[in-house]
Amino acid sequence: MVEKQTQRVTMHTVAHRAGVSQTTVSLVINKNAENIPEETRNRVWQAVKELGFRPSAAARRMRTHRSNFIGFITDQIATTPHAGKIVKGAQDVGWENGKIILLINTDSNPEMEKEAIEVMMEQEVEGIIYASMFNHAVTPPEMLREVPTVLLDCFTQDHSFSAVIPDEIGGGYTATEALLKRGHRRVAFANHNTETGGSVGRLIGYKRALADYGIPFDESLVCYEVGEANGGYRCSQKLFTRSDRPTAIFCFNDRMAMGVFDGLRKLNLSIPSDVAVMGFDNQELIAPHLHPGLSTVELPHYEMGRQAVMYLLNQIGKTFKEIEPQEIIVPCPLVIRDSI
Amino acid sequence: MVEKQTQRVTMHTVAHRAGVSQTTVSLVINKNAENIPEETRNRVWQAVKELGFRPSAAARRMRTHRSNFIGFITDQIATTPHAGKIVKGAQDVGWENGKIILLINTDSNPEMEKEAIEVMMEQEVEGIIYASMFNHAVTPPEMLREVPTVLLDCFTQDHSFSAVIPDEIGGGYTATEALLKRGHRRVAFANHNTETGGSVGRLIGYKRALADYGIPFDESLVCYEVGEANGGYRCSQKLFTRSDRPTAIFCFNDRMAMGVFDGLRKLNLSIPSDVAVMGFDNQELIAPHLHPGLSTVELPHYEMGRQAVMYLLNQIGKTFKEIEPQEIIVPCPLVIRDSI
Numbered sequence: 001m002v003e004k005q006t007q008r009v010t011m012h013t014v015a016h017r018a019g020v021s022q023t024t025v026s027l028v029i030n031k032n033a034e035n036i037p038e039e040t041r042n043r044v045w046q047a048v049k050e051l052g053f054r055p056s057a058a059a060r061r062m063r064t065h066r067s068n069f070i071g072f073i074t075d076q077i078a079t080t081p082h083a084g085k086i087v088k089g090a091q092d093v094g095w096e097n098g099k100i101i102l103l104i105n106t107d108s109n110p111e112m113e114k115e116a117i118e119v120m121m122e123q124e125v126e127g128i129i130y131a132s133m134f135n136h137a138v139t140p141p142e143m144l145r146e147v148p149t150v151l152l153d154c155f156t157q158d159h160s161f162s163a164v165i166p167d168e169i170g171g172g173y174t175a176t177e178a179l180l181k182r183g184h185r186r187v188a189f190a191n192h193n194t195e196t197g198g199s200v201g202r203l204i205g206y207k208r209a210l211a212d213y214g215i216p217f218d219e220s221l222v223c224y225e226v227g228e229a230n231g232g233y234r235c236s237q238k239l240f241t242r243s244d245r246p247t248a249i250f251c252f253n254d255r256m257a258m259g260v261f262d263g264l265r266k267l268n269l270s271i272p273s274d275v276a277v278m279g280f281d282n283q284e285l286i287a288p289h290l291h292p293g294l295s296t297v298e299l300p301h302y303e304m305g306r307q308a309v310m311y312l313l314n315q316i317g318k319t320f321k322e323i324e325p326q327e328i329i330v331p332c333p334l335v336i337r338d339s340i
Numbered sequence: 341m342v343e344k345q346t347q348r349v350t351m352h353t354v355a356h357r358a359g360v361s362q363t364t365v366s367l368v369i370n371k372n373a374e375n376i377p378e379e380t381r382n383r384v385w386q387a388v389k390e391l392g393f394r395p396s397a398a399a400r401r402m403r404t405h406r407s408n409f410i411g412f413i414t415d416q417i418a419t420t421p422h423a424g425k426i427v428k429g430a431q432d433v434g435w436e437n438g439k440i441i442l443l444i445n446t447d448s449n450p451e452m453e454k455e456a457i458e459v460m461m462e463q464e465v466e467g468i469i470y471a472s473m474f475n476h477a478v479t480p481p482e483m484l485r486e487v488p489t490v491l492l493d494c495f496t497q498d499h500s501f502s503a504v505i506p507d508e509i510g511g512g513y514t515a516t517e518a519l520l521k522r523g524h525r526r527v528a529f530a531n532h533n534t535e536t537g538g539s540v541g542r543l544i545g546y547k548r549a550l551a552d553y554g555i556p557f558d559e560s561l562v563c564y565e566v567g568e569a570n571g572g573y574r575c576s577q578k579l580f581t582r583s584d585r586p587t588a589i590f591c592f593n594d595r596m597a598m599g600v601f602d603g604l605r606k607l608n609l610s611i612p613s614d615v616a617v618m619g620f621d622n623q624e625l626i627a628p629h630l631h632p633g634l635s636t637v638e639l640p641h642y643e644m645g646r647q648a649v650m651y652l653l654n655q656i657g658k659t660f661k662e663i664e665p666q667e668i669i670v671p672c673p674l675v676i677r678d679s680i
Binding site for chain 2 (some may be wrong): 056057059062067087102103104105119122124228255262283290291302
């Protein structure tokens with residue numbers, strides 16, 4: 001039976017109960033006790049159990065300088081549905097390797113970012129993940145150069161930090177190719193009207209797929225609007241009221257596709273018989289629930305979280321300078337439903 | 341200028357550089373230095389700056405037994421879009437009060453829950469939030485009774501743990517009343533077919549609002565289906581093909597409402613002129629993007645996260661036994677768009 005704790009149980013209390021020295025207790029509980037008689041070891045473990053003693057992680061840290069913490073700094077966990085998957089992927093790999101994630105959301109506030117990193121340094125994190133909730137160029141605080149750091153779903157223009165990013169070009173190619181393979185030759189692209197890793201990369205992938213299938217790029221089939229449902233709606237009204245309307249459309253994300261669905265319905269065009277529609281993201285709240293279910297390309301958030309921690313695990317103990325910056329590009333798989 | 345660190349800078353290094361004792365350094369950096377001449381203090385701070393010394397959180401913990409950690413155990417952060425807001429609410433209050441959130445996702449795996457709590461105890465967390473991603477009865481691990489703990493969006497049948505939960509009854513009342521106030525007298529309810537805090541509470545609220553407006557409860561207007569888009573779709577086909585069809589419907593959640601939208605469209609019924617539709621959740625990815633925008637009741641996830649930490653801040657340092665279990669019920673506000 002564990003006795004009720006009325007005050008803090010320390011190694012000293014355990015030593016007293018077992019009738020041994022604190023050093024002996026320390027050696028036993030840290031599994032460093034080959035030279036201690038089994039009978040003594042058993043007495044120590046018995047006392048540990050009776051008193052409900054729990055070795056302090058702080059004390060272990062003081063000894064080993066291994067905190068087992070990985071810092072996770074993120075810009076906007078609250079507003080994106082992807083955040084949970086990225087965090088989960090990071091945690092799952094961390095957990096398998098005895099690491100705990102210290103998560104701090106900073107709302108992209110530079111002052112708070114600085115403080116968050118200070119707090120993490122004080123906690124002696126063994127590495128830091130600096131995560132954004134959409135793929136774009138960032139300028140991370142210089143302080144991050146003090147520990148192994150990896151950017152997640154973002155990158156620096158000078159490539160001086162390692163980064164885990166989705167294969168935007170490959171994803172754009174995959175989405176477009178899925179439409180071309182079904183015989184479409186006039187494939188529109190409803191793109192996001194702000195320059196991000198996604199909007200730039202997916203356009204490159206779209207163009208490459210067209211080229212590989214021998215179809216000339218037609219600028220007039222690319223529509224730029226905000227990457228939301230209403231942006232998709234507006235694109236549909238521009239593209240599908242033309243006499244030479246396209247037969248298929250690739251959308252920057254599932255939300256734009258949701259707007260395209262509404263727009264096509266308004267124009268009395270059926271999906272996929274009149275127009276095939278591809279999304280991007282595989283947003284679970286949207287894609288499977290549209291009618292018909294939306295074919296799309298998945299942003300591999302869980303896998304990106306995993307990869308970030310796997311990368312850090314190999315860098316722990318190195319100084320930032322010893323690390324050769326590296327880009328880890330994670331593939332975006334095709335998810336086929338009924339809209340193409 | 342901060343010098344490049346080639347090895348760990350300790351209080352000892354600082355003392356050496358400043359030409360004072362380690363005790364003096366400790367007193368100065370812990371702001372306990374009234375009796376130390378200003379000139380000496382300045383010398384210490386100068387050395388701290390030059391060496392880039394950072395006091396170790398582990399060392400402070402050893403001294404003060406204040407970890408400043410709050411543990412956050414959650415069942416399924418990856419699969420719900422609410423998770424981010426709950427975590428953000430908890431973190432924001434924690435941060436204002438110098439607390440760091442240790443987040444561990446357990447996938448509701450009891451073995452992992454146990455390990456997660458062990459890890460948190462080793463880290464000397466000052467309190468624990470045990471969070472579920474939807475409001476239902478749980479049986480939390482007994483070990484949680486060792487520290488101040490609050491359940492978040494879940495509860496125990498015996499009310500032996502404090503809990504922060506949304507006002508499901510009030511929310512159901514608010515949603516139904518919004519429809520009644522617009523003159524509807526035949527108001528259907530598409531409820532989730534599994535017993536949860538939400539399905540039970542919202543039905544009570546629905547009945548109370550009807551009673552307050554003098555309308556007899558009609559069992560045949562309540563439809564039970566899975567709380568997803570397809571469940572809502574099925575309810576719409578049952579309820580709105582009747583000759584005495586209702587003129588309004590309150591849906592258990594926004595996803596069911598999304599299915600009702602599709603179903604009504606199929607029946608050529610307009611929203612809100614033929615049928616008014618209310619949701620529940622205020623799911624940001626869905627509610628504002630439907631056509632017309634969905635009127636709904638908000639599940640106050642951010643506020644629940646905040647309340648959980650605010651509650652714990654008042655309990656820190658108490659034993660579990662000293663705490664009188666308490667239920668903190670957070671109101672669900674009405675969000676009016678165009679569907680009613």
